[in-house]
Amino acid sequence: MSLKPKHQRLALVAAAAVAVLAAVLLAMLGLKDRAAYFYTPADIAAGKAAEGKAMRLGGMVAAGSIRRAGDGVTIGFTVTDGGARTPVTYRGIVPDLFREGSGVIAEGRMQNGTFVADNILAKHDERYMPPQLGNQAAEHQAGKTLQR
């Protein structure tokens, strides 16, 4: 099979178009059930988060809420956004800057009303604030100022 140069160029353009379409289609199909939504305790209290679906939970670690389990590597704590509260369990080594009253983002899923975290995101830098949490902290701060 031999093509004229002009037809060959058309074939190449068609192939490129198919590739772009395929990429977008594949990506959209893949994203449909694999994107992890970001929720706050208020969202979870409002019933937005489906059981067992991968998601991210963000907020502050509530004061006095960290408890250690007997195995020494599982902890439980409560994440709050000022109003609602979500209980979290995590099996692993928590990042360095994880402490009561500090911001946290946990990756995992809801199981029977508890958020089971696979991963607690590290805050690697004093200045590092995940953008999502940055907004939320700012809104929270603004709310507080208004109340006063």
Add this chain to the structure above:
Amino acid sequence: MIAEAGLAALWLAAALSLLQLLLMAAELRGLVAAARMIRAVAVVQGVLALFAMAMLLLVFVRTDLSVALVAANSHAAKPFIYKLAGAWGNHEGSMLLWVTVLALSGALLALFSRALSERTLVAALGAQGALALGFYAFLLIASNPFARLDPAPAEGRGLNPLLQDPGLAFHPPTLYLGYVGLSVAFSLAVGALLTGDVGAALARAMRPWVLAAWIFLTLGITAGSYWAYYELGWGGWWFWDPVENASLMPWLAATALLHSVAVLAARGALRAWSMMLAVIAFSMSMVGTFLVRSGILTSVHSFAVDPSRGTFLLALLGLYVGAAFLLFALRTAALKEGPPFELVSRESGLVANNLLLSVILGVVFVGTLYPLFAEAATGEKLSVGAPYFNAVAGPLALLLAALVALGPLLSWRRERRPVPKRLAVPALIAASALAISFIAAPGIGILPRLGLVAAAWLAPASLLPLASRNPLRTPLATWGMVLAHFGIAVALTGMAADSAFTRETLAAARPGETLRAGPWLVELRGLSPAAGPNWTAVEAELRASRGDGVLVLKPQTRFFTAPPTETNEAAIETLWNGQLYAVLGKPDGTGRWQLRLWWKPFVTLIWFGGVLIALGGLLALFGRAWRSFRKRHFA
């Protein structure tokens, strides 16, 4: 004075880059023959940028705290190497490094390009000047690295301890050489589109740049992956973090470009296609810079978020990419068609390679930017991680790896021989690998299993181009290709083995207790304090035994004083058949310490494969350079 000298050099260099742009316009309108002058301007601009970078290094080495950047990122009590690395371990400094590499690339292009027509060279240097001008403006207006602080503080805030690592000293510069090296391919493509001079000569001028940038990107990604692996203490080697993707996307585009430029250089085909890829490759570099430097996506690399800088970079990105695409749309119809080829030919094989790489690039691109679009469109916040990328890009990458075996066996234009016959041995090995994997490890996932099979297929098949050839008379470039393709099989083996066979143990242990990690018995012997130049630490002593041998591992938790931070220093013991990886966690309050242990069979092959791939590129680069040198001087 040092800082002011650096700033002055930047202003001058910016003016010269504007001059380059004007000279190009004059040349294209036929007003002057600007070739000699624009070469000189490009070289001087490169020297000035280098001078500015040197001044920044100097203020960091002297810890001149009256410079705001030094005060924010350095500290007198820091080892010398990290004072140097601190110069680019922050936003302003890393942008200056970026621009410096951009300007130096332009200077090297001006000095060493011989094969190009003068008009195309002038147009390319003009385009390179236009790129530099935008980034100088970004530095001078929105990110001045030389800004003064008055009064100067008594002590600096120090460098993020995670970044105080030999890996950091070389990881960003290596990646930048790759990112910005692609700017030359971009400028050459833009120049050639302007003059209509797209052909084999252009491809031969472009190839060493693409190859060199690709080698640096490969090394930078490999080193970055290993750095994240041992420094973060998470036991993983790739996290599909937006910033990792930002380095992967230009690499995918550059890999495709490397192969299409080969077609253009050898056969004069795939003209418009290669120009498009050259534009896309550097666009991906700029997208990466935008993602990292704007801090717009949640990432372990995010620095302070500054919306005005993000907007500036986005405007630059839109301007350059938009202009290049517009030019492409206007000029591509006027390009001559290349010579035809048949459906079964080396050209078609390379087109298939390009298409698959483009689809993978598209999938990674959409996944990386989807959170931005989704938030802008619906206000929903979300993140896209490993589950998406592994499920969608993984199978495509495996298909590509399987096809890599075929391409080099095809001949140009038209393949007449029955190729499958030559692949009998690899097919047999792959089938055996599949059977063995089902018998020896029935429980492993489908992707790792296919990965092992694809590696077993590709490793022998990648050597076939050497069969029935005299090894001494085989060109270096062919050896390079074989080595790089073999490296893919090696890296794939490491990735598949890591995800199929890793054993993890997480537990709290008292001194004297023994834990099991895969085939290893690991005893916690005790804990002791340790100290370094700017940190103190708790160090655990672990004795790992497996039958005959005994290993000692000493993971630490380090406490840095400036800035006050804690880091985990993993202990990693490398054996021929894998790595034993130990992380010391926190005390649990009852005398036990958290320990996380991994036994990772053959994980080192991932980075070894990456190095082989880069080495293959290096052989090809030297092989071609030597050949053209010999032609010029001895022919």
